[in-house]
Amino acid sequence: MIEIEPEIRELTSLLKTCNRAVVFTGAGISTESGIPDFRSPNGIWSRMTPISFNDFVASEEARRESWRRRLQIHPDLVTAKPNRGHRAVAALVRQGKAACVVTQNIDGLHQKSGIADTQVIELHGSTTYARCLDCERRYDLAAILEAFATEGTLPICEHCRGIIKTGTISFGQSMPENAMRRALEESMLCDLFLAIGSSLVVYPAADFPALAKGHGAHLAIINREPTPLDSIADLVINAEIGTTLGVAVGVD
Ligand code: NAD
Ligand code: ZN
Numbered sequence: 313m314i315e316i317e318p319e320i321r322e323l324t325s326l327l328k329t330c331n332r333a334v335v336f337t338g339a340g341i342s343t344e345s346g347i348p349d350f351r352s353p354n355g356i357w358s359r360m361t362p363i364s365f366n367d368f369v370a371s372e373e374a375r376r377e378s379w380r381r382r383l384q385i386h387p388d389l390v391t392a393k394p395n396r397g398h399r400a401v402a403a404l405v406r407q408g409k410a411a412c413v414v415t416q417n418i419d420g421l422h423q424k425s426g427i428a429d430t431q432v433i434e435l436h437g438s439t440t441y442a443r444c445l446d447c448e449r450r451y452d453l454a455a456i457l458e459a460f461a462t463e464g465t466l467p468i469c470e471h472c473r474g475i476i477k478t479g480t481i482s483f484g485q486s487m488p489e490n491a492m493r494r495a496l497e498e499s500m501l502c503d504l505f506l507a508i509g510s511s512l513v514v515y516p517a518a519d520f521p522a523l524a525k526g527h528g529a530h531l532a533i534i535n536r537e538p539t540p541l542d543s544i545a546d547l548v549i550n551a552e553i554g555t556t557l558g559v560a561v562g563v564d
Contacts, residue, residue: 319549323560326530330504333410335401336520340535344395344554346388352510352536365485368443368477372466375475379460379467382439382478385564386457388441394425396554400561402426411502413510414495417509417518418480433498434489435517437480442467446474453478461552473500487516499524506532509553512539521545 327333339349360381367374394402399435402425404410413422414433420434420440442451449471456476458468459465465478481487505524512518512533521541531548533539534556542548549556558564 314343319547319551320556320560321557322547323534323549326504326532327404327409327560330409330502330530332502333404333504333506334498334502334520334524334529335404335410336420336505336510337401337415337417338508338510338512338514339417340511341397341401341553342392342395342417342421343509343524344397344552345392345419345421347392347419347421349509351513362483365482369475375466375477376464378477379457383457384514385459386453389419392419392421392424394421396558398422398425398564400554400557400563401508403561403563405431409561410506410536412494412498414498414520419463422455425547432492432501435481435487435491435495437478437488438450439478441479442476443479444469444474444476447472450479451476492516495520496523499529502529504532505529506534507539507541507545508534508557510535510539511531512541 340358343349343401368378398421401413405413405427412431412433413427414435415422416436418436418439420438423429442453442456447469449469454465469476499520500523502524503538505521507521512521521531522544525544531545533542533545534549534553536550
């Protein structure tokens with residue numbers, strides 16, 4: 313704690329002088345809410361291989377496995393509450409310091425912390441709803457999970473018979489155009505890009521910090537472990553997110 317204090321002071325001063333920050337978040341901001349990340353030692357990556365989009369579409373067994381996994385994490389996702397890091401980010405948005413949050417997360421916790429849907433740009437979609445892959449109609453998850461849990465029914469779109477998947481973007485699936493365009497614009501316009509809790513190795517999401525820096529923004533990174541972009545950052549804080557941001561923003 314004592315040795316990171318000067319860095320927190322530096323973060324506070326970057327936040328004070330900025331007028332239009334982008335807060336960019338990864339799975340690390342949600343670990344303090346009990347949702348495991350991908351690449352930490354006990355992360356999801358070390359326990360199961362992600363199911364690619366092509367496999368999901370091509371194989372009924374992959375779809376079954378995907379819905380089994382979704383069902384398994386459902387209780388934790390529903391009960392997860394925003395933590396001090398989310399609350400600090402919400403305060404920055406409320407104060408008008410941050411124009412938006414660009415997130416790789418699919419857990420909906422930024423919205424739960426009080427940030428309007430319109431100010432959360434979800435690069436990898438959301439697991440809080442389901443969607444038909446053909447006609448893009450949205451479906452409520454509760455009924456789908458219930459039918460899968462009790463009868464093993466795989467969801468099919470009642471309008472076009474298309475395959476239904478959660479609203480997340482899987483490996484191999486195309487990125488959501490609107491979210492990508494908005495994130496690109498915001499990254500080019502911001503004066504501070506604050507990357508929090510991301511290993512910064514998943515592309516194209518990890519392009520945005522360098523883009524912002526290239527357009528004149530300060531780049532600050534808060535992450536427990538080093539990232540490949542530390543060398544171009546103005547400030548790197550290797551510490552816990554909740555405490556660091558909570559102290560810097562003045563939020564409990
Ligand atoms: P990642 O797992 O690759 O990296 C998370 C980083 O956060 C790690 O470097 C880890 O050291 C750090 N971290 C974890 N907890 C921390 C804490 N309390 N304080 C400080 N640092 C902490 O995550 P990523 O870069 O977001 O990429 C993973 C991909 O997986 C994303 O595409 C995302 O869509 C998906 N994912 C999302 C969730 C979620 O929505 N909560 C969870 C797991 C995976
Ligand atoms: Zn459909």
